[in-house]
Each structure stands twice: as structure tokens, then as C-alpha cells.
Amino acid sequence: MSKKNHPIIETNNLGKTVAVADGDLTILAAVDLTINRGESIAVVGASGSGKSTLLGLLAGLDSPSHGSIKLNGEELTDLDEDGRAELRNKWVGFVFQSFQLMPRFTALENVMLPLELRGDQHAKKTAVDLLKRVGLGHRLDHPPMKLSGGEQQRVALARAFVSQPAILFADEPTGNLDSKTGEQIIELLFELNQEKHTTLVLVTHDTALASRCQRSVHIDAGRLV
Amino acid sequence: MNRLGLALRFLRRDALHGELTLLILALIIAVTSSTAISLFADRLHRTMNLQAAEFLAADLVLTSSTAIPQAWLDESTKMGLQQARTAEFSTVLIENDELLLVGVKAVSQAYPLRGHLKIMAGHDAQETLQQKGPATGSMWVDKRVLSALKLNIGDSVTVGEKSLLLSHIISYEPDKRGDIYSLSPRVLINDADLPATQVLQPGSHVHYFFQFSGEAAAIKRFNVWVKPLLAVSQRLMDVHDDRPEIGNALSRAERYLGLSSILVILIAGVAIAMSTRRYSERHFNSTAVLRCLGCQQHDILLIFLYQFLILGLLACSVGLLLGWFSQEVLFHLLRSLLPAKVSQPSLIAVLLGFLTGFAILIGFSLPPLLRLKRVSPLRVLRRELEPLNSSSWLVYGLALLLISGLIFQYTQDLKLMLSIIGGGLLALILSAALLYGLLVQVRRLLPRLSLSWRLGLQNVLREPKASVTQILAFSITLLAMLLSFTVRNDLLSDWQQQLPDDAPNYFAINIFPNQVASFKQQLQQQHIPSADFHPIVRGRLVAINGTAVQQRVSKDSQGERATHRDLSLTWGNHLPADNKTLAGQWTEPKKGELSIESKLANSLKVNLGDRLTFSIGSEQIHATVSHIRSVQWDSMKPNFYMVFSAGTLNDYPTTYITSFYLSDNRKKLLNEFVKQFPAMTVLEVDAMLKQIKMILGQLTAAINYLLYFALLAGFSVLFSAIYSTLDQRIIDGALMRTLGANRALLRHVHLIEFSIIGLLSGLIAVFIYQLVLFGLYHYVLHLDFHFNIWLSMLVPLLSATCVTLAGLWGVRATVNKPPMLVLRNH
Secondary structure (H helix, E strand, O other), X not given: OOHHHOEEEEEEEEEEEEEEOOEEEEEEEEEEEEEEOOOEEEEEOOOOOOHHHHHXXXXXXXXXXXXXXXXXXXXHHHOOHHHHHHHHHHHEEEEOOOOOOOOOOOHHHHHHHHHHHHOOOOHHHHHHHHHHHOOOHHHOOOXXXXXXXXXXXXXXXXXXXXXXXXXXXXXXXXOOOOHHHHHHHHHHHHHHHHHHOOEEEEEEOOHHHHOOOOEEEEEEOOEEO | OXXXXXXXXXXXXXXXXXXXXXXXXXXXXXXXXXXXXXXXXXXXXXXXXXXXXXXXXXXXXXXXXXXXXXXXXXXHHHOOOEEEEEEXXXXXXXXXXXXXXXXXXXXXXXXXXXXXXXEEOOOOOOXXXXXXXXXXXXXXXXXXXXXXXXOOOOOEEEXXXXXXXXXXXXXXXXXXXXXXXXXXXXXXXXXXHHHHHXXXXXXXXXXXXXXXXXXXXXXXXXXXXXHHHOOXXXXXXXXXXXXXXXXXXXXXXXXXXXXXXXXXXXXXXXXXXXXXXXHHHOXXXXXXXXXXXXXXXXXXXXXXXXXXXHXXXXXXXXHHHHHHHHHHHHHHHOOOOOOOOOOOOOHHHHHHHHHHHHHHHHHHHHHHHHHXXXXXXXXXXXXOOOOOOOOHHHHHHHHHHHHHHHHHHHXXXXXXXXXXXXXXXXXXXXXXXXXXXXXXXHHOOHHHOXXXXXXXXXXXXXXXXXXXXXXXXXXXXXXXXXXXHHHHHHHHHHHHHHOOOOOOOEEEEEXXXXXXXXXXXXXXXXXXXXXXXXXXXXXXXXXXXXXXXHHOOOOOOHHHHHHOOOEEEEEOXXXXXXXXXXXXXOOOOOOOXXXXXXXXXXXXXOOOOOEEEEEEXXXXXXXXXXEEEEOOHHHOOOOOOEEEOOOOOOOXXXXXXXXXXXXXXXXXXXXXXXXXXXXXXXXXXXXXXXXXXXXXXXXXXXXXXXXXXXXXXXXXXXXXXXXXXXXXXXXXXXXXXXXXOOHHHHHHHHHHHHHHHHHXXXXXXXXXXXXXXXXXXXXXXXXXXXXXXXXXXXXXXXXXXXXXXXXXXXXXXXXXXXXXXHHHHO
């Protein structure tokens, strides 16, 4: 098996159940999914189908009720929250629908942050280069409030790629943007993805966007279909 | 990871965006208050003790009937204390064919260690202050000595075998003791002349007073060191136990200062807890992103702890400066009342203020900060995910520990501290449960109410637990202000009552029975208010239930002292008005019955029904204890350890005593009294009374300023606390306006919401207040507890008004600004 066909994510019978007033509610059930290194995959489904829950579990942001997840060979369910945090910092990047930038930090500081958390001595130079790469070289010292939606998402992209993650999770990255800006962001996302050889897991309800990925999986009522 | 760098960046950004204003304000108030009060209390305490020490002419006095071992004096020198010695004894002077029993006091070179003497060079000469006693070879005497022995200044007077030059009249002696019944005219001589007089022979009746002064810590050390070495006839005195009238006032004022300090710290703590809570809530999202990017829980905690430590250092430094400045201003404002020599602030008090500030910061801010550690990284996907609260024990435990520590520091009483904390907690839990129940019940009424009432109440009821916390926080702040206010009022009125303007300033003793009626008439004619006339027979307590009294008393106790001297025994079926019955009864006592003062009874282990034996002259009489009472020794009226039933002491030689008030401009009447009743002795306690009144005046002013300080801190914190809860209300208001609510409706809704919160806070504050006050008065301040109904009604109304005004001011943006702008900015 070539290195490229090495699975970077493997789930086995993954499920998430939450307790509600009249019993248990299953949000996700029996998900078996393998994602290979360098692959781009879209998780498609309607609102409330369980897409974001799946993304949260795959990225180690949440723990499953049952089943297992291996991320880059490490069993996530064996790790505590701090162990998962360390793993995220090493291998995972995120892009969110609502950008999730630090409101008080400048664009540059936002992008530097993951590197600083790693203790990288060259955080500033790397962050500046990447911000220039996403076309924001002139906006380095602007706080998020003073940037347009598109610009904020570019900062978010730069922040996601700056730590050279092995895998990037993108949750409806164009959901808060107009179609033209959305397209520009997607172009940039795929470009960077190719440049950095990152595995991409894209959650969307947009089938056109999903078709840009090498593979799509559909989710409905918490099950892969 | 450079957590410190990240913390600094967060801090800078938050500061620039005004996120930290509330928190910094609360912290600065906390540190300023704790430093100002700690410094002020410490300086005032030391200044007052210094002044009060004048009454002893030293900080500590060891009395003894013999010279004390040189090793003791050496030890005190080693501890850095200064020493002086006085020896007091009675002797008879014979001059110009006249005889006079005088009280001689031989003083060493360093006397007085505290305070000063006042002398006059002649009858009408100016008084001058003296820091030393008479020089070798000379003597100073009371005016009475001159007239009684027909002497003039410059004459030679022989004391024992030594002839001394009468150089001055002594008009003020700081440590003139209050044993007014045994006072004889004073003769002050130099210690160095004492041996030459040859008055003191082995077995002579003499009292030595070894006086010490120095740093408080050294005095305490020496006290502890020497106490176990004391013989039965030796005892230690400091101002607290030797002069109850001063000691009581000082102790109460010190307790008030301690109480104020705890209350202000509590207020500031509540403010810090509330503003940290707001701060941490506003950082949930950023924290979730940090967690998402790989920050571990302890990294998050460290990043925020660093920020708070830096913040604490800055705010504590500013608070320290402001605190220092505030106490300087306080002392400046009080300068006309305080003695010219004011103690300098101590470094320990500064450090204590600083450390207290830090401890409050950590104790009250850590629980909300710990919540940040628990923010789930999943919040980046689901904004509604709130971090779990830390365990309740941890949340409240730290703050509770801190407050307990402070209470213990001020009360030095573990049982008392536990009862205050236990009682307070119980009251809080009870109030929280009542409030929670009330809010849940009110929910049922909602469907029947008008829209504005429904919306207003819904804001309070939406999260009953959060509302209960908020209301309790306000209640604690109000409670603290209320306690400070009430205790101060009662303390002052108690002092006022203790020493009214016309408190007696003269005692008349040795009034013969056949002179009582005419002296009474004299006083009445001159419109001079006087206390009752009490008969006195001098006698000594010798046995209790047939056992010699010395076998029943412990060393250095009040009982021991009372049995070593003659007591003034009186009789009567009516007791002085300020005496209170503690056991038994005194209505129409039978012949042979006795009423005893409670503290002495306690010390002598005397109970109702015990049979006491007294020796009066060469005879012995017996009486049975049928009544035990408390006595207000500081009333400046004649008071007695032993009161016999009428008729019991009839057969013994009797004189009478009374006290009266004479204003300065009527003092010449005294000469007429002395001429008319030559055997009577009039003792002036005016100087002492004036000094006590001055001390009380200073304490009153200081306590007033402290109250203003506490109230100021309370109000600013109350307002900032309201502000810290406005975020959600502003967003809700903007949303309501987006949905079409008009401004009048919104105002009405806010009015209802805030006035209900204010009213409930006020009601709970008053409820806990009554409970706490009872405990406080009964156990700490030893004052009578009075239920104040007006205050109990006024506080909830005032609280409702204040909270409503502050709340309406805070949410005015919702009402006045376009909702879009409000929503975007939040």
C-alpha cells in the first residue's frame, strides 16, 4: 500500500447519543468511515442530519457515545481531553462557517496563534507569508471587526494552514459568505490544500461544492447512506 | 508555548477594548479599601494606644511590693524596652506644727515613659509641660500640701531624714491611679533621694511600679516572658485591663475597624466575583478557539491566571497608592482631633493590605476562571454549549476560607468565627432556598399578567438559579453596608450615653453623716447635678464559707487584687441605676444579705447563698450572697463591689461619697465647699474625663469616615455589579425592539425587572441583617440589640430604587440606540 493510501481517519461503529427528557436521542449511529491521507472528502447532508456532530467527533472536539476513531493512527477514544488537544495542535486545522477568529487579536496574531501554541520561534514570518499568500498582506494589523466576511475567512484559512496540518476540517466554510466571495474562498481552500498536501474533510449541504472533492459521503438522520 | 506572551497579548487587547474596566475597578476598590483600612486602623490603633498609654505613663507596668529581680530588667533591656520606676508609699509630713498624711511618689530619671507631667512655679503661674520628674534634691507637691502645711514655693521640706527643696506645684500626673478612696495629696520626689529619706525600711508598705515602653511586639514578648515568673503580689497592667473606661472604648473601636475591613473586603469580593464571571463568560468563545487549536486545559488556566496575576499586581499597586493616599487624607481631616504625634504607617500594614487584595482576587476570581478551563472545544461548532460550573465547594470554599481567616484574625476566637461563618452560611442557604421557591411559584402567575409584567418577570425567572445568585450577591453588598451603618450608630450612641456632656467630673469623699443633708442642700441651691450619696464603710474580705479567701483565688486575678486591700463597702436597698441583676434578687433584702459584682464573684468563685466574712476594724461580720449584678465601671459614678442590705453595717463608722458635675466657669465654688466642709475631700477627675472624651471623639470621627468609605465602596460595587449583568439584557432588548417592541414597553419591562431584583435583594439583606446583628451585638460588641423596624422597611425600598436607577442607566443603549448597532456590538 502506498503512503497515500494510508488511512488518516478510521471510524468503527461510531455513534453519539444524548439524553433528552423522554429517553435517549441518537444523533449519529454506526458510522464506519475511512479517509485516506491526502484525500479530499465531502460530508453532505441536510441541516440537522448530524454532519457537524460527525465533524466534531472526527476532529476530537467531542467524544463518541460508542465506537472508535483513529486519527493518524492514534485511538482518539483512548485519550483524555488534553491528549486530544495536543493531537489537534499537531495534526489538525479548522475552518468554520462563523470564522471563529479571536475578536481582539489582529489578523496576524490570529494566524500566528497555532504556531505560538506549538512554541514555534518563526511564527511571525510564517504567518506573514501565508497572509500574503491569501492576499491579505496589507491587512496584517486589522482586527476581525474591521475585515469583510471574505477577508475574515481568508484569515481563518491562513490560520488553518499555517501549522501545516495533516488534516483540515472545514465546516460550511462558505455558509456566511455571498456566492462570489464563497467561490473565491473555495478556490483558495483547494489551492492551499493541494500545495500543502493536506487531507480535507469538508462538511457542506451544497452538492456543487461537494463535487469538487474527490469523494462524497452522504449522511441522513445520523447514518451514512 | 509562550503562555505568558499570549496572556500579555490577551490582557493588552482586552484592556484596550474596555473588557477589563469593571474588573480593574472592583480590584482597585478592594485593594484601596483593604489597604486604607488596614493602614488607618493600624496607625489609629497605635496612636490611640500611645495616647492611652499616657494613663499608665508607659505601655506596660509591673506592680510589686518589692523590687523585682535585676534579671527581669536585663531581659527587658535585651528586648529593646525602655524602663522607668516609681515607688509609692504614704508618710506623714510635719511642717509649721501641722501634720499631713501624703502619698509620696519617688520617680526614676526616665519617668514618665509616655505622656508628660504638668507643673506650676507658683499658685497663679502658668502650667508647663515636663518630660521628667523633679531633679535630685527637690520636690513637687499638690496644691493642697501647701495650704495644709502652710508652705511656700522655695521652702525646705523634710521627708523622713532628708530635706528637700519645694520647687513646684504639680498639677497633672499622667498615671494618677483611680483608687480614689485611698488618695492622699501627692508629693513627687526623685528616686535618687529615696535612700536618704530612710522612710523605707524592711517591711514598709510600699508599691513599686516598674514601667516599660517600646515596640508593641517587644512589649508583648516581654509580657509573655515575665508573666509566668510573677509572684502572688506582683501583677502586670496594660491600658486594656487597668483602665476599663479607656480599654473598653478602644477595644470596641478596634473591633469596629476590623468589622469595617471585613465588610469592605466582602463587598469588593462580591464585585470581583461578579465581574470575573462576566469576564469569563465573554471569553468562552475565544477559549473554545484556543482549545480547538490545541491548547490544553492547564494552558488555558495558566494563560488566564497569568493575566489575573499581572492585573492583580497592577491593580494592587494602584490600590496601594490610593489606599495610602486615602488614609493620609483621613488623618489630615482628623488632624484637629488627633494628638500632634501620630504614629507612622507600618510596613506590615502596607504588606497586609497588598496581600489581602491579592487573596481576595484569587479567592473570588478563581472559581469563574476555572470555568474557562472547562470550555469545550466543540463550542466552535455549537455556541450554545456552556461550560460546567466548577464544584460548588471549590467555588465558595476559597472565598469562605478567606473570609473565615479574616474574621479569625480580627476576633481571635475560633468558636466565634465558626458561629459567624456557620450562621452566615445557614442564613444564605435558607434565603437562597426561599428565594428559589418564590421565583418558581411566581412562574405560575405569569399567564395571568400583562405583557410588560410577564416580560419583566420572565427575565428574572428565565434562569432562577442565576437570578438567585445575583440577588444574593446584591444582598450581601447591602448587608455589609447596613451592618457597617447600624453598628456605627449604636456604638456612638453607646459612647454618648456612657459619657454625656454632664458626666460627673468631681468626686466628693469623706462626707460625714451629719454633713450629708447640708451638702446635698448646697448642691441643690447651686443647681449642681449630683449622683446619689452612698455610705461607705472600709472593710476587707477575709473568708468565703469559712475558708480563707487567699486559698480560693488564682494569681493575678481580679479576685486576688480585691482581697489584698480594703474595699469600700456600702449598703442600701436600691442599687445604682446602671447596675443590672444577673442572678438572685434585691427587692427588700433581709438584714445580713449581700449583693456582689459579677466579675469579682466569678473570680472568687462565689455563688448565690455563699457566706462571706469581712473584717472591719477589729471586728468581723458575715453576710450571705443573695444577689449578683453587673456594674458599669466607666459611668464616672460611685460604684461598688459589695452592697449590703440596709441596716447590716449600721454600727460601723461611716462616711459618704458622691460625684457631681461642675462646669469650668463654676470651679471656684469648690473653695466654698472645702471651707464649709473641711473634712470632705474633693477629687478632680476632670482631666481624665476630658482625655477620655477626646479619645472617644477621635474614634467617633474616624469611625464616621470609615463608614463613608464602606458606603462609597458598597455603592460603586453595587453599580458595577449591575453593569456586569447587563450584556444579555441589552441583547434581549435589542431583539425585542427588532421584533417591534416600542421603547415605552421596553422601559416598563426593565423597570419591573430591576425593581423586583432590588426589592428582593433588600428584603433578604434585612432578613440576614437581623440575624447577624443579633449575634454580633450579643457576642462580639457586647451591646444591647434593638430591632430597627424603620430601617428594615427603608432598605428594600432604597435598594429597589438604586438597582432600578443603575439598571435603567445601564440598558439605556437598548432603548436609545438602533437595535442593529446594539446587536452588532454585542
